[in-house]
Amino acid sequence: MTAVPRLTVTQDNEFWFAAAREGRLEIQRCSDCGALRHPPGPACPKCRSFKWDTVESSRRGTLHSWTVIHHPKDPSFDYPLAVGLIDLEEGIRIVADIAGVEHDRLRIGMELEVGFAEHAHGEILPQLRLPGGGAA
Ligand SMILES: [Zn+2]
Helix, strand or coil: CCCCCCCCCCCEEEEEEEHHHCCCCEEECCCCCEEEEECCCCCCCCCCCCCCCECCCCCEEEEEEEEECCCCCCCCCCCCEEEEEEEEECCCCEEEEECCCCCCHHHCCCEEEEEEEHHHHEEEEEEECCCCCCCC
């Protein structure tokens, strides 16, 4: 049985999870100063405005860093499990597991894209892959 906690969905981040279920990566944008931010939150960290809308990400970016997890093992994942931090073209970073890339081929700066996959509890969340879905 998985020990992964269920998502904590609030009025501030519900849009993000809803978009992920539809295969879109949305980024929160301040309506006053235009700053993009992630993870979603109620106020702009730059100008403190509570007004926001969203922009759709290209889902393209480069690998900023990664790690390979061996322990503890949870039945929701296959191990060893690579988890990466991607610098998206839009200038924000997100964390997601990496699929379809042999771990010894991972390199800082390599191009990846954000896809989506089913995770624990049937939730649809981002997953990093090679551009175009090819294998490493
Ligand atoms: Zn702002």
